[in-house]
Ligand SMILES: Nc1ncnc2c1ncn2[C@@H]1O[C@H](COP(=O)(O)OP(=O)(O)OP(=O)(O)O)[C@@H](O)[C@H]1O
Ligand SMILES: Nc1ncnc2c1ncn2[C@@H]1O[C@H](COP(=O)(O)OP(=O)(O)OP(=O)(O)O)[C@@H](O)[C@H]1O
């Protein structure tokens with residue numbers, strides 16, 4: 001999964017969070033317990049490419065995104081950006097690089113300062129990096145708001161975050177991330193609060209910027225039909241690990257991991273009469289503190305056999321550029 | 332069927348620079364006991380505002396006019412004390428933005444203790460037992476009771492919100508985009524749970540969502556809003572097989588598909604009107620493909636197509 005012209009590359013990335021326990025828990029065990037939110041993840045994204053990161057809620061997608069833009073310190077592993085190891089950068093050096101990589105947060109309200117007018121919030125990155133005169137900056141912001149469908153833009157400029165609807169806020173956060181024309185954007189569920197029509201419009205815009213600026217995205221989403229339009233490749237996460245990786249087409253048409261297959265089968269379609277060939281996963285969603293032995297998916301896996309209980313599967317290539325971590329891949 | 336909620340000529344206005352912005356403008360509909368009504372519409376059209384008005388959770392200074400009959404009582408007229416007794420216990424809300432509605436300095440268990448013990452005289456232990464059970468039903472292990480909101484993933488926070496809304500078994504749940512951060516497998520589980528609760532306890536749900544697939548799967552009826560107005564109400568099946576309002580048609584046309592041969596994106600040109608200065612005629616007129624002369628100057632009335640079907644569009648006049 002490593003190619004030469006990658007813009008972003010991660011190797012053996014891990015992030016363990018300490019777990020807080022109630023009184024009873026701490027009486028019984030001493031020493032730390034950890035959630036292995038990201039557990040040995042490696043991939044790379046070529047310049048101009050979009051990697052879609054999908055997977056179970058709580059599987060570590062947001063954590064990967066935050067690690068990549070250096071908002072979290074990894075427990076282990078390395079992160080390269082444009083050939084440079086940025087894992088340990090800090091201070092001024094990190095600030096300079098930040099202009100090139102941006103993140104669109106999953107939770108728009110929490111990432112906007114409540115006392116800053118939204119126009120100013122979008123202008124802020126331009127101010128920090130000293131780009132253009134005040135007038136030029138404001139014009140840029142107004143144009144961006146307009147492109148986001150926040151119209152009339154001058155009325156929106158002076159609003160505060162609490163005066164916006166959920167989807168309007170989400171668009172402000174996208175505008176703020178894109179205004180610097182970055183090279184790499186981590187987009188964490190960027191379109192989740194938008195109706196299908198506005199979503200299509202913003203997808204168009206994001207795809208346009210991808211072409212125009214050769215923008216590279218890590219596109220985290222639960223919406224597999226939206227992912228289809230923008231992603232070149234897909235990585236599927238389950239409990240802190242990437243379990244499948246490949247070109248979108250290969251993965252959608254020929255999912256090799258039983259979890260991916262279940263995921264694709266459960267997409268709700270807007271048709272009341274649609275037959276649901278849904279594969280139901282039995283068993284509890286496992287607890288990331290107390291991981292199952294062998295393959296992490298085995299307690300819920302319809303194809304699990306004995307080997308899966310004892311041996312953790314390694315990533316292997318089932319066809320060209322299509323990788324899966326499963327003892328019994330479906331293709 | 333008996334109506335649990337009856338909304339009559341409801342108007343909700345925010346105080347903004349330059350006047351009152353009517354985010355919900357003359358909305359009428361009703362929800363039967365045990366029914367699931369899906370509300371869809373363009374971002375910013377007033378869905379959350381409508382939902383918040385059922386619990387009177389609007390910011391100070393906002394205007395609330397019309398009638399909101401819940402179980403026979405008019406919510407608009409209740410005293411502050413009466414509405415507090417209702418919130419969480421009889422009507423609960425799943426908020427669109429979990430991070431801002433969970434208190435960042437309180438652990439998850441403290442959120443449950445507060446919700447439960449405001450209405451029930453239970454010991455901490457009993458209350459936490461209730462909390463663990465309902466958390467388990469949405470796939471959150473009980474250990475997370477000790478976590479702070481920032482220590483949860485987006486979808487875990489969202490499920491905590493759902494669990495908090497369910498824990499007191501209210502009569503009505505207003506769920507505002509409850510599944511946006513859930514993968515489709517977990518989502519299917521949550522939707523199953525919702526259906527089950529409706530069967531077992533006659534739970535009534537107003538489901539605000541952009542996910543038309545979810546609407547198709549769980550809603551009995553669909554209500555479409557555009558720029559503060561209800562533009563269509565229909566049974567789910569008739570809505571998806573034959574939408575009537577031009578906006579409804581545009582919306583369904585924009586739905587992305589999974590066909591790997593088709594990469595065309597469809598979006599509606601133009602923007603919704605400025606709610607502070609809404610146009611005289613139909614609010615959809617500037618973007619409508621089927622507009623007629625009358626649409627530009629006269630606001631369409633609501634026309635009744637059948638016993639259960641309503642549409643606000645001049646095309647259906649007479
Ligand atoms: N700051 C933190 N402290 C402790 N645990 C954390 C923290 N952030 C995340 N976690 C835990 O790490 C795991 C992965 O979380 P993450 O937010 O990366 O998931 P996700 O894949 O983005 O999920 P979702 O799709 O629900 O947003 C979860 O179990 C979560 O509870
Ligand atoms: N507190 C407020 N003060 C002023 N205007 C507000 C306030 N809250 C919402 N608005 C405006 O009212 C309109 C309706 O907002 P609402 O949040 O109800 O929309 P929505 O349909 O839920 O949209 P979304 O799908 O994006 O969440 C929007 O145009 C918004 O800008």
Ligand code: SF4
Pocket residue numbers: 576577578613614615616617619620621622623626631643644645646
């Ligand atoms: S009333 Fe006229 S403008 Fe409005 S939706 Fe109907 S046809 Fe279109």
Ligand SMILES: [Mg+2]
Pocket residue numbers: 061062063106188484485486
């Ligand atoms: Mg996340």
Ligand SMILES: [Mg+2]
Pocket residue numbers: 165166167378379380427507
């Ligand atoms: Mg909303």
